[in-house]
Amino acid sequence: MMDGILRNFSKLLSVQNPIHQFNRTLIILKRRHPVQLQKKNSKHKPILKGRHFVYDIVENPERMKKEKIDVILTQYVEGLGHQGELVSVRPTYAYDQLLLPKLAIYASPDNLERMKNNLYQAKDEEKPSSIHALQTAKYLKKMVVSVSMNKDEPWTIEPWHIRVSLRKMNVHVLSDDSIELPERPISGPDFTLEGKSFVVYITINKKEKVPVECNLHHWSTKLADRLPRTKFYTRTPIAIFPEQAELLMSMRGNTNND
Amino acid sequence: MESKLANGLKLLYIPKKTKISSGIGDRLPEAYKKFYKEWRHKVPEPVYYKATPGKWTKDEKTGAVIPVQNIPIPLKYPKTMHSGIWGGEAIVQGFKQSGKYKSRVPHFWTPMLKKTVVYSEILNKYMSTTVTEKALDEINKNYGLDHYLLKTSACDLRTTLSLKIKRHILMALRDKTFYVDDNVKQQEVYDKYKHYLNNYTHEEIEWYGLTFDEALLKMQDIEELNEKKAPLKAKYRLELIEELKNSNETVEENKSWLNKLNPFN
Numbered sequence: 001m002m003d004g005i006l007r008n009f010s011k012l013l014s015v016q017n018p019i020h021q022f023n024r025t026l027i028i029l030k031r032r033h034p035v036q037l038q039k040k041n042s043k044h045k046p047i048l049k050g051r052h053f054v055y056d057i058v059e060n061p062e063r064m065k066k067e068k069i070d071v072i073l074t075q076y077v078e079g080l081g082h083q084g085e086l087v088s089v090r091p092t093y094a095y096d097q098l099l100l101p102k103l104a105i106y107a108s109p110d111n112l113e114r115m116k117n118n119l120y121q122a123k124d125e126e127k128p129s130s131i132h133a134l135q136t137a138k139y140l141k142k143m144v145v146s147v148s149m150n151k152d153e154p155w156t157i158e159p160w161h162i163r164v165s166l167r168k169m170n171v172h173v174l175s176d177d178s179i180e181l182p183e184r185p186i187s188g189p190d191f192t193l194e195g196k197s198f199v200v201y202i203t204i205n206k207k208e209k210v211p212v213e214c215n216l217h218h219w220s221t222k223l224a225d226r227l228p229r230t231k232f233y234t235r236t237p238i239a240i241f242p243e244q245a246e247l248l249m250s251m252r253g254n255t256n257n258d
Numbered sequence: 259m260e261s262k263l264a265n266g267l268k269l270l271y272i273p274k275k276t277k278i279s280s281g282i283g284d285r286l287p288e289a290y291k292k293f294y295k296e297w298r299h300k301v302p303e304p305v306y307y308k309a310t311p312g313k314w315t316k317d318e319k320t321g322a323v324i325p326v327q328n329i330p331i332p333l334k335y336p337k338t339m340h341s342g343i344w345g346g347e348a349i350v351q352g353f354k355q356s357g358k359y360k361s362r363v364p365h366f367w368t369p370m371l372k373k374t375v376v377y378s379e380i381l382n383k384y385m386s387t388t389v390t391e392k393a394l395d396e397i398n399k400n401y402g403l404d405h406y407l408l409k410t411s412a413c414d415l416r417t418t419l420s421l422k423i424k425r426h427i428l429m430a431l432r433d434k435t436f437y438v439d440d441n442v443k444q445q446e447v448y449d450k451y452k453h454y455l456n457n458y459t460h461e462e463i464e465w466y467g468l469t470f471d472e473a474l475l476k477m478q479d480i481e482e483l484n485e486k487k488a489p490l491k492a493k494y495r496l497e498l499i500e501e502l503k504n505s506n507e508t509v510e511e512n513k514s515w516l517n518k519l520n521p522f523n
Binding site for chain 2: 130
């Protein structure tokens with residue numbers, strides 16, 4: 001028995017996936033009652049009775065998930081790949097989002113040949129640091145981070161405060177070096193700063209620098225002393241430093257447009 | 259004896275009358291007739307069923323050897339299909355039957371239509387059309403609309419719209435009327451697609467992708483141009499001038515008949 005398995009093992013490996021059969025997008029029908037044999041080389045149309053129109057569905061690929069196709073990107077696409085990269089995506093997404101707006105071309109033999117000669121490759125300096133970098137930058141730019149500081153003890157804002165506040169919002173900054181605070185220090189407790197905003201810069205992969213809006217909030221460990229909750233993320237931002245006011249407004253303006 | 263019989267049968271054979279072999283259609287040029295045969299008479303690729311390969315098969319139960327006869331599933335071609343790219347798909351009319359002793363229920367299997375945009379590289383145009391999933395799949399498989407249309411024969415494209423686009427593409431390729439401003443790009447695109455032009459002559463492209471009625475109108479136009487009917491006005495004018503010239507040679511005093519009459523005689 002083992003011999004048989006071994007002998008046919010190569011056949012098992014080469015068996016094609018049923019999806020690979022022709023006409024993947026078409027429904028395949030079969031007559032339940034086969035038509036009787038026709039005369040050889042007959043010029044007449046076969047006589048079809050009512051029973052010959054009873055069909056069974058052999059396969060219905062409309063319900064199957066479509067096979068991915070390969071495309072070559074002609075441009076950096078957020079979350080997908082760099083310029084000149086071969087990616088495999090679902091055909092509908094590829095056609096609507098990549099091929100029609102000319103963000104990508106088909107991976108035909110000609111185009112693959114050209115890709116090998118690095119015709120579509122971009123230089124490393126022009127590339128974003130990773131395929132998700134710009135997406136992350138967009139996400140961070142939209143954020144309003146609440147920085148909760150102590151109401152009773154004195155403090156000065158340091159990078160780790162921002163790191164912790166971002167962590168509360170599920171953004172994990174790996175190193176404090178990538179957080180850049182405003183030039184002038186902010187210290188407190190100072191109730192004139194309550195609910196006001198300032199901008200810090202976060203560097204992604206030591207390349208993309210993103211401004212992030214932070215909102216100062218005073219917080220107490222005692223329940224009775226705590227300030228009431230506010231919707232600081234919907235209010236128009238009031239800048240702690242007047243030079244940042246314009247930047248803050250423009251960032252909020254972008255979010256409103258989206 | 260047999261050969262004589264075969265000859266006799268040949269004499270009996272009368273070719274079937276078709277639109278292009280009888281009536282006014284017979285006068286159409288060969289170039290159009292070739293296209294029409296490719297469009298209407300050629301057997302299209304199997305859709306909706308799997309053609310069994312080979313000449314013979316074995317019966318599953320008895321093991322008896324039987325010849326393979328792939329009888330295609332009859333398709334219905336609705337009028338609306340001509341305003342889209344259906345990629346050979348059409349409508350199947352038939353029955354569903356859930357069990358041997360259940361009554362069969364009429365059912366139409368129709369393609370899933372999708373409103374989308376197709377892009378032709380040669381025409382450099384985005385076109386909003388109705389397509390089927392199969393057509394989109396074929397476009398992706400052939401790496402673009404241009405390759406798909408140029409590769410596929412008319413019987414598989416079937417719809418008037420796709421044939422019209424193919425006609426425009428072929429004419430643009432033949433006359434090099436694409437990317438007129440950019441010569442480098444034009445040459446690049448031309449080199450990519452020029453091998454498709456080998457299948458057609460200049461005249462065949464002229465007549466490609468026309469419906470029967472359009473072809474008749476075109477033939478009528480050409481015939482009228484060749485005849486060049488001059489207006490009768492010009493003809494009569496010439497005749498009159500001729501006549502006057504002739505009359506000048508033999509000058510005669512035109513005396514009115516009134517002069518002949520003299521009431522005082």
